[in-house]
Amino acid sequence: MLFPTLFGVVTLVFFMIALSPGDPARVMLGERASKEKIEKLRADLGLDKPLIQQYGLYLTRIVRLDFGESIKSGQKVWDEIKARYPATIELALCAMIFASVLGVWIGVISATRKNTWIDYTSMVGALFGVSMPVFWLALVLIMIFSVNLNLFPTGGRMNLRLFFQPETNFYLIDTFKLLLKGEPEYFLSALHHLILPSVALGTIPLAIIARTTRSSMLEVLKQDYVKTVRSAGIKEQRVVFRYALRNALMPVITVIGLQFGMLLAGALLTETIFAWPGIGKWIYQAIEARDYPAVQGGIIVISTSFVLINLAVDVLYSVINPKIRLQ
Amino acid sequence: MNSTETLNTINAPAAESPLAEHWHQLKRSKTAMAGLIIILAFILIAVFAPLLAPMDPVAQNIEMRKTAPFVSEYILGTDDLGRDMLSRLIYGARISMTIGVIAVGIALFFGILIGVISGYYGGMVDKVIQRLVDIMLAFPYILLTIVIVAVLGPSLTNAMVAIGISQIPRYIRIVRASVMAEKESDYVMAERALGASDFELMFLSILPNCLAPISVQATLGFGSAILESAGLSFLGLGAQPPTPEWGLMIASSKEFVTSAWWIVTLPGIATLLAVLGFNLLGDGLRDILDPRLRD
Numbered sequence: 154m155l156f157p158t159l160f161g162v163v164t165l166v167f168f169m170i171a172l173s174p175g176d177p178a179r180v181m182l183g184e185r186a187s188k189e190k191i192e193k194l195r196a197d198l199g200l201d202k203p204l205i206q207q208y209g210l211y212l213t214r215i216v217r218l219d220f221g222e223s224i225k226s227g228q229k230v231w232d233e234i235k236a237r238y239p240a241t242i243e244l245a246l247c248a249m250i251f252a253s254v255l256g257v258w259i260g261v262i263s264a265t266r267k268n269t270w271i272d273y274t275s276m277v278g279a280l281f282g283v284s285m286p287v288f289w290l291a292l293v294l295i296m297i298f299s300v301n302l303n304l305f306p307t308g309g310r311m312n313l314r315l316f317f318q319p320e321t322n323f324y325l326i327d328t329f330k331l332l333l334k335g336e337p338e339y340f341l342s343a344l345h346h347l348i349l350p351s352v353a354l355g356t357i358p359l360a361i362i363a364r365t366t367r368s369s370m371l372e373v374l375k376q377d378y379v380k381t382v383r384s385a386g387i388k389e390q391r392v393v394f395r396y397a398l399r400n401a402l403m404p405v406i407t408v409i410g411l412q413f414g415m416l417l418a419g420a421l422l423t424e425t426i427f428a429w430p431g432i433g434k435w436i437y438q439a440i441e442a443r444d445y446p447a448v449q450g451g452i453i454v455i456s457t458s459f460v461l462i463n464l465a466v467d468v469l470y471s472v473i474n475p476k477i478r479l480q
Numbered sequence: 481m482n483s484t485e486t487l488n489t490i491n492a493p494a495a496e497s498p499l500a501e502h503w504h505q506l507k508r509s510k511t512a513m514a515g516l517i518i519i520l521a522f523i524l525i526a527v528f529a530p531l532l533a534p535m536d537p538v539a540q541n542i543e544m545r546k547t548a549p550f551v552s553e554y555i556l557g558t559d560d561l562g563r564d565m566l567s568r569l570i571y572g573a574r575i576s577m578t579i580g581v582i583a584v585g586i587a588l589f590f591g592i593l594i595g596v597i598s599g600y601y602g603g604m605v606d607k608v609i610q611r612l613v614d615i616m617l618a619f620p621y622i623l624l625t626i627v628i629v630a631v632l633g634p635s636l637t638n639a640m641v642a643i644g645i646s647q648i649p650r651y652i653r654i655v656r657a658s659v660m661a662e663k664e665s666d667y668v669m670a671e672r673a674l675g676a677s678d679f680e681l682m683f684l685s686i687l688p689n690c691l692a693p694i695s696v697q698a699t700l701g702f703g704s705a706i707l708e709s710a711g712l713s714f715l716g717l718g719a720q721p722p723t724p725e726w727g728l729m730i731a732s733s734k735e736f737v738t739s740a741w742w743i744v745t746l747p748g749i750a751t752l753l754a755v756l757g758f759n760l761l762g763d764g765l766r767d768i769l770d771p772r773l774r775d
Binding site: 157158159161162165166170172173280281283284285286287288289290292293295296300414417418419421422426436437440448452455456459460 | 611612614615616618619620621622623626627628630631703707710711714715727730731733734737738741744745747748751752755756759760763
């Protein structure tokens with residue numbers, strides 16, 4: 154299942170890019186370049202060969218994880234991805250932690266106080282959350298919290314006055330080492346820069362998780378075993394958190410996995426607003442510049458992560474719910 | 481078709497038709513009615529935009545630029561080029577509704593066609609279609625639309641087409657599942673025995689019974705099409721200036737977060753309200769049409 158899907162994705166990406174209008178050689182050399190120069194570059198890039206031969210070559214390289222070199226920067230696409238993907242993953246992870254913790258909590262509260270004002274407010278809030286454009290929310294957050302209240306930076310990953318050499322490009326990991334050495338300002342600055350973009354990016358998943366948790370929790374609370382536990386005189390709070398929540402979380406985990414996979418690409422708009430040097434923004438710029446190898450490499454890496462995350466969710470699901478393993 | 485009609489009359493319950501019954505339930509659902517009212521309001525605004533808009537949405541008045549709301553004849557203020565915000569928002573409703581209709585139309589047409597074929601015939605046809613759907617769903621949605629727009633070239637029309645295409649897989653899945661659930665039913669068997677063709681069975685007998693989940697998805701899809709086109713326009717891949725499209729208005733407001741809050745907030749609120757309408761109605765419809773979720 155995994156490999157045919159990935160093969161299909163790789164093929165689709167290749168032909169969609171190859172058939173799109175615009176000649177990368179011309180884009181690189183500019184409109185005034187001579188015909189000979191363009192022809193030579195096309196030959197160097199292998200663009201003069203028949204399409205099917207280009208496709209064959211491309212496949213053999215992909216298998217070796219060789220995405221070629223970026224037309225725009227001349228660097229290896231894989232190296233560029235390694236420099237940018239961690240920024241996106243870090244942002245998406247923080248957004249998901251924010252969304253999952255708060256979302257499950259709101260969902261449980263709403264379910265246990267069904268049809269009270271708390272329930273109505275949270276569910277109306279959740280509906281607003283899924284109905285607003287992310288990039289608009291990001292702008293409004295910047296307007297309120299950065300510009301007017303001056304609480305958070307408007308963008309970037311780190312205070313530029315702190316000269317900082319990242320190793321892994323996961324800033325929280327890199328700066329944590331410095332924190333242990335007694336230099337907390339780097340870690341705090343990275344965290345400070347993460348808060349607003351995480352809230353903006355996490356709002357839609359937050360709303361979806363809260364709604365899923367609520368309906369799943371309501372379903373579970375109706376079941377016989379919950380009534381049995383209740384009649385045994387166990388405190389309601391313990392019934393909810395110890396007995397009901399475990400089963401209610403099953404569909405929530407699926408939603409969390411799916412949303413996380415989508416955030417990796419969906420971060421693009423948030424990255425653009427917060428000047429976050431992630432992979433979404435990089436792919437978007439590559440599309441604009443007709444930088445084919447970069448676009449192909451970027452999309453393949455994101456799609457692969459997406460498929461792998463879904464696979465991981467399935468595995469996790471069977472670990473939590475032993476019934477599925479038996480089947 | 482005479483034989484089929486007789487059959488339907490025999491089977492029909494003495495009570496009211498399902499459609500009328502659903503309408504009664506819809507009227508009782510507060511969420512659905514709130515959604516419906518919002519949607520109707522936006523449709524009216526879209527249709528009568530030229531009558532409602534106090535000014536020309538693209539006319540510039542440089543002297544009056546960045547005028548705050550409620551201080552001049554520009555009720556909701558003006559943008560950085562002195563264009564009337566209210567008129568631009570009203571015309572924006574027209575554009576967003578068009579986007580929804582076209583994108584959902586494309587997705588519905590191909591989604592239903594392919595989904596019905598996939599579910600009805602099964603076997604090899606179904607396998608191939610489902611593999612293709614898997615591949616499309618493995619693509620992160622936003623990248624799929626961006627790549628399609630990049631292939632077609634950035635414009636509002638192409639953005640609508642791209643959003644429509646990338647929504648097709650959802651409908652294929654939903655339609656296929658409900659067709660597979662319906663196709664072994666007694667009424668289908670009976671009509672088949674009476675000599676109905678595959679086409680009649682697929683589109684005249686089975687499809688009308690699959691409309692419930694499709695209408696829920698289409699309502700929610702309408703809202704997400706509006707959101708996505710705003711996103712594409714924000715990236716410069718959809719509507720082009722000076723079109724009064726909401727996403728584009730938000731995009732061009734980026735530099736005014738420090739100086740003119742209304743240019744930033746108003747188009748976002750308009751988008752939010754319109755999408756909220758479709759989400760409310762979609763939720764209401766799902767509660768009514770999916771008996772499993774009924775309390």
